[in-house]
Amino acid sequence: ELKVEQNPLFLSMQEGKNYTIYCNYSTTSDRLYWYRQDPGKSLESLFVLLSNGAVKQEGRLMASLDTKARLSTLHITAAVHDLSATYFCAVVDISGTDKLIFGTGTRLQVFP
Amino acid sequence: DTGVSQDPRHKITKRGQNVTFRCDPISEHNRLYWYRQTLGQGPEFLTYFQNEAQLEKSRLLSDRFSAERPKGSFSTLEIQRTEQGDSAMYLCASSPRDRITYEQYFGPGTRLTVT
Numbered sequence: 025e026l027k028v029e030q031n032p033l034f035l036s037m038q039e040g041k042n043y044t045i046y047c048n049y050s051t052t053s054d055r056l057y058w059y060r061q062d063p064g065k066s067l068e069s070l071f072v073l074l075s076n077g078a079v080k081q082e083g084r085l086m087a088s089l090d091t092k093a094r095l096s097t098l099h100i101t102a103a104v105h106d107l108s109a110t111y112f113c114a115v116v117d118i119s120g121t122d123k124l125i126f127g128t129g130t131r132l133q134v135f136p
Numbered sequence: 137d138t139g140v141s142q143d144p145r146h147k148i149t150k151r152g153q154n155v156t157f158r159c160d161p162i163s164e165h166n167r168l169y170w171y172r173q174t175l176g177q178g179p180e181f182l183t184y185f186q187n188e189a190q191l192e193k194s195r196l197l198s199d200r201f202s203a204e205r206p207k208g209s210f211s212t213l214e215i216q217r218t219e220q221g222d223s224a225m226y227l228c229a230s231s232p233r234d235r236i237t238y239e240q241y242f243g244p245g246t247r248l249t250v251t
Contacts, residue, residue, distance in 0.1 A: 028178075055238065066227060067179070067242045112178050116238070121192045122231075123169060124240060126178030 026051045026117045030127030037103050037134055045130045047096040047113035055116040056096050057124065058087050060109045067112070071098075103134045138162075140243035142228050148249045149218055156214045157246045161230030168211050169240060170203060171227040172196065179227055185211060218250045 027050040037043050047056070055074055059067040071080045073089035073096060080087050084107065086099045096113055110131045114124040141160045149155050161168050166187050171179035182201070184192040187208035197203075200218075205211040215222055225247050229240040 057239070059242075064247075066225075066245045069239065069241075072239055114178075121184040121186075122167075122238065123181040123184055123192065124171075124179070124229075126180070129176075129178050 026053065026115060026119070026125045028113060028115050028125050028127040030113055030130055032130060033128060035130055035132045037100075037132070039104055039134055039136055040102050042102065043100050045098040045100075045111060045113075045132075047098070047115075047127055049094045049096075049115045049125070051119075052091075052094075053115045053118055054091070055118075056089050057114045057116075058096075058098055059112045059114060061112060061129070062109050070111075100132070103132075105134050105136070108132055108134045140228055140230050140241050142226075142243040142246050144246060145244060146247045146249075148251065151218055151220060151250055153218055154214065154216045155218060155248065156212055157226055157228075157248075159211045159213070159228030159230075159243060161210070161228070162232075162241055164232070165230035165241075166208065166233050167231040167240075168205060169229045169231075170211070170213055171229065173225040173227060173245075174223075182213075182226075215248075218248075220250045223248055223250045 029048045058070040071087040076091040078089045089096045110129045113127045143158045168185040170182040173179040185205040200216045203213045225245045227245045228243045231240045
């Protein structure tokens with residue numbers, strides 16, 4: 025059974041600082057997604073990572089995937105308040121219907 | 137494409153009542169998923185449709201839950217005899233037939249509160 029672990033669960037960081045969120049998963053998969061969720065809202069797609077070594081960047085966020093280590097990272101550079109949200113990684117369960125298995129989420133709070 | 141839509145956006149019901157939610161996927165997306173998200177948790181898979189066929193159901197989907205996708209277009213999720221533990225955000229997602237560029241597009245969700 026595919027399991028996805030994310031850490032940290034909660035991250036409070038000062039504006040301008042850098043930090044990394046980690047996402048580990050337990051069985052083989054060929055796709056991983058990062059989503060952002062604001063309070064009371066649905067999921068906003070940030071990145072789709074399709075292959076080993078994939079790296080994608082958008083603004084202050086950069087995501088990478090190591091399928092051999094079953095690890096993805098979401099790196100935040102020079103954080104700003106607007107990045108405050110909950111971030112989820114989701115791994116595709118390729119054993120059947122390609123459903124997504126989500127991590128527990130990382131609640132990011134950026135303060136001045 | 138206008139995106140995935142869900143109706144209603146919010147539903148407050150009393151324990152024991154039945155509720156039904158609707159999801160309209162992006163047109164021509166043949167795959168449709170339902171997820172449930174409780175407060176402070178990540179979304180959890182409930183069920184999956186490929187066209188009109190329901191191909192997978194999570195063990196989270198008790199016999200009080202039923203989902204349909206007639207004609208492979210919109211889908212409905214019904215909860216009978218609601219319980220307070222059913223309070224959650226119910227998310228619908230659709231994806232296209234092309235698995236190579238596969239991505240699930242999420243709707244705005246239906247927030248259910250059972251009092």
